[in-house]
Amino acid sequence: MFTARTYLAALLLAALPAQAQQNDNKQQMLHAIAEAPSADNIKRDIEKLVSFGTRHTLSETESDTRGIGAARRWIKAEFEKISAECGGCLEVSYSTGVISGEARIPNATEVVSVIAIQRGKTDPNRFVIMSGDIDSRVSDVMDFTSDAPGANDNASGVAGTLEAARVLSKYQFNGSIVYAALAGEEQGLFGGKILAQQAKDAGWRIKAVLNNDMIGNTAGINGVVDNTTARVFAEGTRANETEAEARSRRFTGGENDSPTRNLARYIDLIADNYMTNLDVMPVYRLDRFARGGHHRPFNDLGYPAVRIMETNEHYDRQHQDLRTENGIVYGDTIDGVDFAYAAKLTALNAVSLASLSWAPNPPADVTIKGAVSANTTLSWAAPLPQEDKLVKGYKIYWRYTDASAWQFSREVGKVTEFTLENVVIDNYFFGVASVSQDGIESPVVFPGAAGSFGN
The missing domain is CATH 3.40.630.10 (Zn peptidases)
Incomplete structure (x- = not known):
């Protein structure tokens, strides 16, 4: 039965940006x-x-x-x-x-x-x-x-x-x-x-x-x-x-x-x-x-x-x-x-x-800096040309050093560098994931050779 409620739901779905509908799909x-x-x-x-x-x-x-x-x-x-x-x-x-x-x-x-x-x-x-x-x-x-x-x-x-x-x-x-x-x-x-x-x-x-x-x-x-x-x-x-x-x-x-x-x-x-x-x-x-x-x-x-x-x-x-x-x-x-x-x-x-x-390719060439600082800065390579349109942005993750799973995260947009202010590098481990236009994420990449998934 097509009720007033389903009609309203259909209107709301139609009003959503196409990208949001695609994410749901x-x-x-x-x-x-x-x-x-x-x-x-x-x-x-x-x-x-x-x-x-x-x-x-x-x-x-x-x-x-x-x-x-x-x-x-x-x-x-x-x-x-x-x-x-x-x-x-x-x-x-x-x-x-x-x-x-x-x-x-x-x-x-x-x-x-x-x-x-x-x-x-x-x-x-x-x-x-x-x-x-x-x-x-x-x-x-x-x-x-x-x-x-x-x-x-x-x-x-x-x-x-x-x-x-x-x-x-x-x-x-x-x-x-x-x-x-x-x-x-x-x-x-x-x-x-x-x-x-x-x-x-x-x-x-x-x-x-x-x-x-x-x-x-x-x-x-x-x-x-x-x-x-x-x-x-x-x-x-x-x-x-x-x-x-x-x-x-x-x-x-x-x-x-x-x-x-x-x-x-x-x-x-x-x-x-x-x-x-x-x-x-x-x-x-x-x-x-x-x-x-x-x-x-x-x-x-x-x-x-x-x-x-x-x-x-x-x-x-x-x-x-x-x-x-x-x-x-x-x-x-x-x-x-x-x-x-x-x-x-x-x-x-x-x-x-x-x-x-x-998901997009995991971020490549991830680096980190922040020693003797209140802030932590991560940077990574731009997406590969064939995947540029696929990438919506990036998401930074961090966790306490004795935690087994990622605890905190922040979406930072389609950039290649971001600074977490007042997050001290000494107290956490960090990583970056790529995010597709559909909202699908890559695995998290730890900075440096130890965590690299390659290019």
Whole structure:
């Protein structure tokens, strides 16, 4: 019924500036993306990946029904199907490299990952990446013939990546999105190493890597059942920090403000703003204690990269031969996957990727000054020419030095320098975010080399 109230609301909406309406629409899109991932699609994809018996990196490559060769061809076909449905919006290909002479790959073996690129419309050489791992294993990491279902570790991550592509391929973004199914993780992170080096050689400006490794388990070995939290692992100082940069950081701070840490804070904020019943736990560590994942090769080259995963792991279901021993059932089988939870973590990825790709490039060349002064001044480079119209302005953030999240902020307009009066530099950490005409923000950039997302 068209009442007087709805008529008035329509008049008010029409009276709003076009930009305000556009902002509302972008926020609505992000909420829609957060609701879109399908648990049924993820279940179907995990079932298919499990059906290949084993996806061990050294396993069968010629069969159409068993081994990693069949798995990667199916993944490529799925990406191509998604691309066909969006009018060819994905560039689907293999990322390959030959590995040999390694402890877990002694003989020459082609490590083949599958990638799909959704090109941005204004800044196509700016990239964000979502990844999952194709390969699986049992107790003996060199056993490439036994059944290794790898339902949660890590068919769940690949299924989530495929589903994110289905959701996000319905939209256009300013920056480019890469969906990657990486091989060789269990044998030494080789798929990630190959893709990270290829990206560097190609000059990709990578602003975020979201590695998904085990996103489907909600029943932990500690007895906790939890479908409302997720962990985001984020390392501190850059692995490729120079001695000069380390000396500077010692006097100015930044050990807790690497681009990777600020990417984790960004994902945490995305969950708060757009996700229902999901709390993100940033973990300030590269990965689980003394362990690793496929984000690390990107960290090694200085790119911001995090691992997104379940909060409570069940070690009886990881890297185990299929067996029952002393009444305990071992093995990474599909009955241990919570598909609705995997869809929820997929949604966290999708809305984070969308926000990152709609946002402008994070500010570059951020500097700060204010020693022996009542005021703090931050400056940064002007937006890239291809993004100048996209940028509405900038937002300065600051927090007490013992706080884990940003506490205070101020929008400062489309300038390249701003002074916070009577805010003493000694007492806070500072950063700057770019803001789009749609009100979408980039991650916060800490001043100097310690926090730089690059140009």
